[in-house]
Amino acid sequence: MFYPEEIIEEVRSRSDIVDVISGYVKLQKKGNTYFGLCPFHNEKTPSFSVSKEKGMFYCFGCGEAGNVITFIMKYENYTFVEALKFLAEHSGVELPEMEQSEAQKNKANKKLQILEINKIAANYFFWELGEQSGEIALTYLKKRGLSDEVIRRFGLGFAPKDGRKLYRYLKEKGYSDGLLMESGLFSADERNGAYCKFWNRVMFPIMDANSRVIGFGGRVMGEGEPKYLNSPETLLFDKSRNLYGLNYARKSKAGYLIVCEGYMDVIALQKAGFTGAVASLGTAFTSGQASLLRRYVDQVYLTYDSDDAGTRAALRALPIIKEAGISGKIIRMDPYKDPDELINKEGAEGFQKRIDEAENGFMYSLKVLMREYDMDSPEGKTKYMNAVAERLTTFEEEIERNNYIEAVAKAYHVEYEDLKQLVKKAALRLGQAKVVKRPLPTGAKKKEREDGEELAQKILLTWIADDREVYESLKDYLDKADFTKEIYREIYELLVKQYEEGSVNQAMIINHFTDDDEHKEAAGIFNSKIRGLEDVNEQKKSIIDTLQKVKERSLKEQVKALDPTDISGLQEVMKKKQALEQIRRIEIKMID
Incomplete structure (x- = not known):
């Protein structure tokens, strides 16, 4: 227990659960209970209940439940202590120094030390960028159109070819080998001893929502693999639950966030005035990242690379975004490869036009599906429309399904009633098929x-x-x-x-x-x-x-x-x- 139970109870009891949750969810009173749409899963009918008498919430749809502290933990993606501090500040309760076990103290201290190491390393990389050894990296960044101000704002730097320089620098400051290895910055072998994993790379510090350096990404200069290298997971860094650029993007007033693939895309977009740009961290888009986005917006634009890999990544991300209760649209990059290239060619006005013309995620997926069929033949068109009808059956809500049937009918110049009948036939056909059971995981x-x-x-x-x-x-x-x-x-x-x-x-x-x-x-x-x-x-x-x-x-x-x-x-x-x-x-x- 981090704090005495009586302190935790004081914070909880002075934080009216209905008032707190009403700041996130529109609630309507029915009897002694309040109901609203659950913020933890996508639903059309309210199943999220809040009881002032019990001081608890419960969702009859997804099973999420807890008290006011639990709600803040879930919604804001906070730890228990962070949620407690948040509520204490808002309810006027002064928290004492935390009571921690020896193991908890050691873990908290280790996190602080790794944060210090990351901060020192980020400053070191930034300094190296201005030295003669960093000329190759600085030239690269200047050619990409980045000013000194932008470089400073994002803390960009350079990891020199000598992988032991940073190691020696940190050792002189008294950090142990064990701690340096746990930071994720270093590796070791018998031949070279300890050395920095990032060498001869432009460095991108990865910051959390509070602008603390939790990891790094590095782009190799010249030939070398991998082209981009990220920090491994550490006590601080979980790439599936963080987004590059979120420390700035979360303050955007645009009302939406733009999800990109790369660091340079985020920098180019934010530099051009699109302050809500973020990027996933060298991995497929995850539910953890969707939950993080949901804390700030309910509208997301996906602007992935225009190649096949980018298209597949966008299609994989769409259902994850929808499941989190976020509306997702696709920004088309054609004929350009990525947002950075588009902005360089067409400027901020060109990109804004792409945002204005962004496609609904489902409609975009139908355009991609079209590539699999011969649309010049009657047989191919028929097969395609049957495939479209099958996809339309995935909408559980009748109103939503009918709205999409109407939109598809208009887009593909078919009669609404004809398409609706095709969807009904597809539903019957799929209903008669055997459900494929997923294999049970081990245990x-x-x-x-x-x-x-x-x-x-x-x-x-x-x-x-x-x-x-x-x-x-x-x-x-x-x-x-x-x-x-x-x-x-x-x-x-x-x-x-x-x-x-x-x-x-x-x-x-x-x-x-x-x-x-x-x-x-x-x-x-x-x-x-x-x-x-x-x-x-x-x-x-x-x-x-x-x-x-x-x-x-x-x-x-x-x-x-x-x-x-x-x-x-x-x-x-x-x-x-x-x-x-x-x-x-x-x-x-x-x-x-």
Whole structure:
């Protein structure tokens, strides 16, 4: 725990969950609960609920759940501590110095040291760019049209051919070999010893949203492979969850962001006044990057290279962007290779014209699909329209599907009703086909079995958390050893503690879990509803059945763990088995 629980609870309780979430999601009150469109998945009908009374949110569509701290963690992509600090600042709570374990202190200190190393390295590379050894890199950047001001703004630099210069420089400042290796800047072998991975390269510092250097990208000067080299993943750098140029782009007032492929594209666009330009970091576009974009905008333009690889990359990114709840459009570069080349040829006005003419992602995918068919023959056209109809069936919402049918009919000069009938036939045809089942990942069957064993425990915790009378009825028959998962044991202990002290505060229990997944699991327990049991007697019978399952499993595990020579232990288990027979006679009380 980074902070005392009472401090965390003060921040949570003083941060009105409805007020906080209303700043991100439009909420409408229905009874005692507020509803809105879930910000964590794409939906048309509101399934995202917020309870002021419980201090928690829950999405019935995707299962995301938690308290106000969890929401900020998820939406802003913050760590627990960052979310807590954010809410503390907005609610006027002064946080004390963090309480950290030795391991936590060491990790936090190591992150700070790597940040220092990166900052020193970035300044070093910038300095080298101005030296004689960096002339080749400076000439390259000047030929690309970059001024001294732009070079300084993006912190561009040069890694010299001597890969040991930076190593010696940092060693003189007292950094250990181990820490230098963990920074991702260095490699080592028996022949050369330690040396910088980046040598003879123009250097692009990669910064997080707060302008801290978390990694580097380097373009080789002259011949050499790879042409572009990025830092490996470190304690600071996860390329699937960061975007180059976001530290500047997030401040853009344009209302949209432009996603490019390369560093130079971002620099060229921002230099030309398109301040919302960012780039993925030498990898395919990811859901983590889409979530990052979603924090700032709901409209994204993809401006990938015009070659086949760029086209494929754009088509792969579109569904990821849509899944994140972002509208995606495609900016066409033809006949130019990339945004940098287009701006050099046509200027900012030319690129703005491309933005104005940007294509809807789905319509663009149909144009790309056309390349696979002979559109000069009636047979080819028919096959193409059937393929288009199949793609139109992927829209689940009828209104959206009909809107796209209308748009496609207009674009391809076919009758709306004819195309709609073709889509219906495609849906019937696809519906009769067998669904291809995805292979289960390794260990999936075992996980499914474990989930079945744990389901009864989860249901039991839900009953107990929802009703004090149920807790009072069962407390003499349960203990923490009856729960297999550590988080279930902790939740049970916290529930017992709160009930014995007065009343349950479920949102406060969630505070105990600083891990994102644990937050979600705990909140899921507190927000689950036992469905299909309207009759009170049915509910009571279900509670008894669930308790018996939990106790039987618990006893089996205890028997397995016993030493065969442990006579007293065996006798204790026998007593517990006999007590199982009494469970059926428990009188369950419930709050009316």
